[in-house]
Amino acid sequence: MDSKQSLQGAFVSFIERRRRSLSSIPSVIVIGGGISGIAAAHTLHNASFQVVLLESRDRLGGRIHTDYSLGCPVDMGASWLHGACNENPLAPLICRLGLTLYRTSGDDSVLYDHDLESCTLFDMDGHQVPQKMVVEVGETFKKILKETENVRIEHCDDMSVLQAISIVLDRHPELRQEGLANEVLQWYICRMEAWFAVDADMISLKSWDQEHILSGGHGLMVQGYDPIIKTLSKDLDIRLNHRVTNISYGCKKVVVTVEGGRNFVADAAIITVPIGILKANLIEFKPKLPDWKVNAISDIGVGNENKIALRFDDVFWPNVELLGIVAPTSYACGYFLNLHKATGYPILVYMTAGSSACGLEKLSDECAVNFVMLQLKKMFPDATKPVQYLVSRWGTDPNSLGCYAHDVVGKPEDSYERLLEPLDNLFFGGEAVSLDHQGSVHGAYSAGIMAAENCQRYILERRGNLEKLQLVSLRSAIHEAAVPLQISRM
Numbered sequence: 001m002d003s004k005q006s007l008q009g010a011f012v013s014f015i016e017r018r019r020r021s022l023s024s025i026p027s028v029i030v031i032g033g034g035i036s037g038i039a040a041a042h043t044l045h046n047a048s049f050q051v052v053l054l055e056s057r058d059r060l061g062g063r064i065h066t067d068y069s070l071g072c073p074v075d076m077g078a079s080w081l082h083g084a085c086n087e088n089p090l091a092p093l094i095c096r097l098g099l100t101l102y103r104t105s106g107d108d109s110v111l112y113d114h115d116l117e118s119c120t121l122f123d124m125d126g127h128q129v130p131q132k133m134v135v136e137v138g139e140t141f142k143k144i145l146k147e148t149e150n151v152r153i154e155h156c157d158d159m160s161v162l163q164a165i166s167i168v169l170d171r172h173p174e175l176r177q178e179g180l181a182n183e184v185l186q187w188y189i190c191r192m193e194a195w196f197a198v199d200a201d202m203i204s205l206k207s208w209d210q211e212h213i214l215s216g217g218h219g220l221m222v223q224g225y226d227p228i229i230k231t232l233s234k235d236l237d238i239r240l241n242h243r244v245t246n247i248s249y250g251c252k253k254v255v256v257t258v259e260g261g262r263n264f265v266a267d268a269a270i271i272t273v274p275i276g277i278l279k280a281n282l283i284e285f286k287p288k289l290p291d292w293k294v295n296a297i298s299d300i301g302v303g304n305e306n307k308i309a310l311r312f313d314d315v316f317w318p319n320v321e322l323l324g325i326v327a328p329t330s331y332a333c334g335y336f337l338n339l340h341k342a343t344g345y346p347i348l349v350y351m352t353a354g355s356s357a358c359g360l361e362k363l364s365d366e367c368a369v370n371f372v373m374l375q376l377k378k379m380f381p382d383a384t385k386p387v388q389y390l391v392s393r394w395g396t397d398p399n400s401l402g403c404y405a406h407d408v409v410g411k412p413e414d415s416y417e418r419l420l421e422p423l424d425n426l427f428f429g430g431e432a433v434s435l436d437h438q439g440s441v442h443g444a445y446s447a448g449i450m451a452a453e454n455c456q457r458y459i460l461e462r463r464g465n466l467e468k469l470q471l472v473s474l475r476s477a478i479h480e481a482a483v484p485l486q487i488s489r490m
């Protein structure tokens with residue numbers, strides 16, 4: 001054997017040793033680069049697992065999207081921390097990063113992320129609604145909702161909140177509102193619709209108030225949610241523009257295929273794509289998902305919410321947090337978040353949910369801004385033209401197809417549990433699998449961590465004794481199956 005042959009032999013055995021050592025490192029593919037997927041990948045990476053994260057968009061964050069083009073951070077997706085308290089799973093990170101929260105509600109606020117005192121409402125003719133009426137109708141609305149509890153007790157079958165409200169108003173004529181007061185009542189219904197991101201005739205009476213709400217009220221993330229995404233995604237192996245089309249699970253390895261046909265192979269996968277994507281069957285599973293999983297996906301609803309952010313040269317509106325416009329139907333009501341109060345920048349964000357959010361997506365950006373400006377001009381006839389604007393389209397964006405999960409009327413009780421349930425080596429994350437906090441950033445974050453921990457336990461149990469595993473921080477064990485290991489000539 002000449003020296004060239006012995007060198008080759010040593011190289012081959014080095015490659016073989018390295019291949020074996022890499023294949024002994026547990027590997028996981030995380031699908032979706034929103035907060036849930038990033039939290040899952042971050043957790044596994046810290047446990048020295050080999051992780052690759054596949055994200056369809058050309059950016060991370062998903063339904064967290066902090067846009068800087070208006071000169072300051074503007075969140076076009078999530079913007080509040082719901083539950084500004086130490087128990088919030090995101091609190092330690094927010095504290096460590098020194099991020100500022102601007103609290104827009106009191107401690108006990110459940111449905112509304114704003115206190116009544118911080119809103120100024122106008123009618124369609126631009127007259128300001130007397131604050132006394134805003135407060136009084138707010139109190140009446142609370143009484144109406146309280147009365148719906150009796151309706152719930154009386155009826156075994158679920159119904160919509162709107163239907164229950166109409167039963168209450170039939171029974172209690174003294175709670176009915178007329179004229180301007182009714183328009184204010186509609187505005188409160190509009191705010192409730194914004195919380196669930198669907199119209200009131202789709203909000204479940206059985207479950208609307210069953211959510212476990214953290215204390216501390218609602219805090220606006222003044223610097224945006226982006227710093228959290230940046231921090232958690234540091235050092236991860238992230239592949240942007242990788243849209244997953246097929247997942248083959250249940251065998252020894254999971255094979256995940258992306259658009260263009262490239263395969264990724266690992267011990268397990270965690271899927272965190274939005275519920276809207278699962279409902280639209282945009283990913284093919286092999287074997288097919290079992291009926292109980294398919295039913296869970298179809299039993300969970302998805303709402304829509306959009307934002308139109310407008311930057312002006314100057315501030316021409318009052319120094320309150322929320323500017324609302326009341327109307328005879330909740331559909332025609334609207335409101336603007338005044339970012340100037342929290343950030344000092346002359347920016348208003350129009351927020352719309354449910355069918356009106358879907359309607360707005362049918363318009364071009366320019367038409368949507370014109371529509372919103374008409375609303376604004378009703379309140380402030382001298383409103384100037386915005387110098388810049390941003391329009392979100394969460395309902396038709398092929399990467400989200402909706403804003404977040406909601407309980408449909410008559411939803412079976414265990415839908416979220418069934419969505420969460422893993423299928424062999426395929427685990428489910430994302431806001432919709434959070435049992436306590438669906439539709440929130442902190443819920444999605446915790447769901448990602450939980451999926452990672454379950455996945456970690458599964459792999460380690462399957463491999464036997466944890467101590468025997470040599471977990472080292474080597475990356476690149478997840479190989480692209482279609483591309484053989486490339487060995488360049490020495």
Ligand SMILES: Cc1cc2nc3c(=O)[nH]c(=O)nc-3n(C[C@H](O)[C@H](O)[C@H](O)COP(=O)(O)OP(=O)(O)OC[C@H]3O[C@@H](n4cnc5c(N)ncnc54)[C@H](O)[C@@H]3O)c2cc1C
Pocket residue numbers: 031032033034035036037054055056057060061062063064076077078079080081082242243244245272273274277282283305306307394398399400402403404429430431432438439440441442444
């Ligand atoms: C307008 C709006 C306002 C909101 N306001 C708040 C708020 O104030 N406070 C709050 O707590 N929550 C709010 N939310 C909800 C919150 O944003 C979400 O619950 C949370 O961000 C969801 O995170 P996620 O990781 O589960 O999903 P996502 O962030 O959607 O992440 C999923 C990722 O999967 C990717 N993906 C999709 N398909 C594929 C595929 N085939 N292959 C690979 N990747 C794919 C997507 O591009 C996305 O990046 C709001 C949401 C919206 C839309």
